[in-house]
Amino acid sequence: MFARHVSMHLKPNTRLKPNTRAEFTQTIENEILPLLRKQHGFQDEIVFVAPGSGTEVVAISLWDKKEDAEAYLRGGYPEVLKALAKVVNGSPEVRNFEVANSTLQKTAARVAA
Secondary structure (H helix, E strand, C coil): CEEEEEEEEECCCCCCCCCHHHHHHHHHHHHHHHHHHCCCCEEEEEEEECCCCCCEEEEEEEECCHHHHHHHHHHCHHHHHHHHCCCEEEEEEEEEEECCCCHHHHHHHHHHC
């Protein structure tokens, strides 16, 4: 299993745009998750928003294998960046990891058996 760790900062709330966090959440639910679910090898997406100001965000996507995540990077990810541009400052920082341990892997193995 392979993971992509994406960190980003939401645009700050302003008088003209007071609820960036809610708009971000809607963008994830309505635009990004449907796109991810269509990607070969996609397993799960977990999104964390820091409490308080709520501008720091970390998203972790889990993939069957590295090649699936790389195919998404070339194919679907540019579309995700466009959707996020309205609520995220700058470019997200992406780091890749091999998953050493996950209950998701164990659950999938039990279901397959």
